[in-house]
Structure formats: C-alpha cells, structure tokens
Amino acid sequence: MNATAVADFFQFFRSYLSNPWQVSAIAPSGQSLARLMTQEIVPGTGPVIELGPGTGIFTRALLRRGIAERDLLLIEYGSDFVRLLQERFPRARVLWMDARQLAQYERFTAPASAVVSGLPLLSMSPRKVIAILTGAFRHMQEGG
Numbered sequence: 001m002n003a004t005a006v007a008d009f010f011q012f013f014r015s016y017l018s019n020p021w022q023v024s025a026i027a028p029s030g031q032s033l034a035r036l037m038t039q040e041i042v043p044g045t046g047p048v049i050e051l052g053p054g055t056g057i058f059t060r061a062l063l064r065r066g067i068a069e070r071d072l073l074l075i076e077y078g079s080d081f082v083r084l085l086q087e088r089f090p091r092a093r094v095l096w097m098d099a100r101q102l103a104q105y106e107r108f109t110a111p112a113s114a115v116v117s118g119l120p121l122l123s124m125s126p127r128k129v130i131a132i133l134t135g136a137f138r139h140m141q142e143g144g
C-alpha cells in the first residue's frame with residue numbers, strides 16, 4: 001500500500017465513523033473493482049458523471065481510461081470528501097449535493113455519456129434509489 005492509499009484509508013474510515021449510513025464502507029474500493037466499474041466507459045463521447053466518488057478511486061480509473069478531467073462531474077455528499085476531490089481533481093466539477101436531488105436540476109453539462117455510481121444503493125430506500133436513477137437517466141444522453 002502506498003502513502004496515498006494509507007491516507008485515503010484513514011480519511012475514509014474517519015468519514016465512516018462520523019456517518020456510517022452515508023459512507024457504508026470502512027475502506028475505499030480497490031483498484032480491481034475501479035477497473036471493472038469503468039471498463040465500458042469510452043473517452044471522447046461526452047461528460048461522465050460520477051456519484052459518490054469518496055476519495056476518488058473510480059475517478060482515477062476514469063482518468064486512466066482517457067476521460068479528460070474537465071469532462072468529469074463528481075457528485076458527493078460528504079463535505080470532507082468534497083474538499084479532497086476539489087484538491088485532487090481541480091479541473092473536474094465537484095458538486096456538494098445529495099445525488100437524490102439530481103432529477104430536480106437542469107443539466108449541468110452537455111448530456112453525459114455515462115454515469116458511474118459508487119453509491120451504497122443497497123442501504124438506501126427504494127424511493128431514494130428510484131429518485132437517483134431517474135436523475136441519472138435525465139442527465140444522460142440517449143444510448144448512454
């Protein structure tokens with residue numbers, strides 16, 4: 001484990017202790033999952049929205065896939081994570097908001113080519129999950 005991964009673990013664990021329901025995991029996802037989650041995403045086809053990026057493990061995988069940082073819209077509800085993401089990905093748009101509110105907003109960008117979710121959907125109510133999915137599809141281009 002490198003120094004960043006160790007720092008991310010502690011940051012994540014602290015966030016989990018202060019808000020277990022929202023964070024829903026004691027540690028960030030690993031590289032293999034990040035690769036799997038992002039493997040179908042094709043660069044140059046439009047903005048990509050990421051829901052619940054946490055410390056940005058999927059975000060980094062998106063950049064490695066060739067998605068331009070300025071094409072990323074990161075939606076995160078944890079304020080400590082938001083600050084970290086703003087520092088790490090200064091050219092991405094980082095929004096501090098509940099992903100549930102997505103459907104209520106006009107598009108922030110051109111329609112997204114993909115939405116990647118790191119949200120703990122299984123610990124959310126069906127009503128909340130439906131609101132999040134409705135918002136995600138509203139912001140996505142046809143065929144996204």
Ligand SMILES: C[S@@+](CC[C@H](N)C(=O)[O-])C[C@H]1O[C@@H](n2cnc3c(N)ncnc32)[C@H](O)[C@@H]1O
Nearest residue numbers: 022025028029052053054076077078098099118
């Ligand atoms: C299980 S963690 C996953 C973090 C990261 N994607 C990873 O795989 O390491 C869930 C993330 O979703 C965020 N989150 C939870 N509910 C949210 C909501 N309603 N809107 C936006 N972000 C939310 C949490 O703050 C946390 O960063």
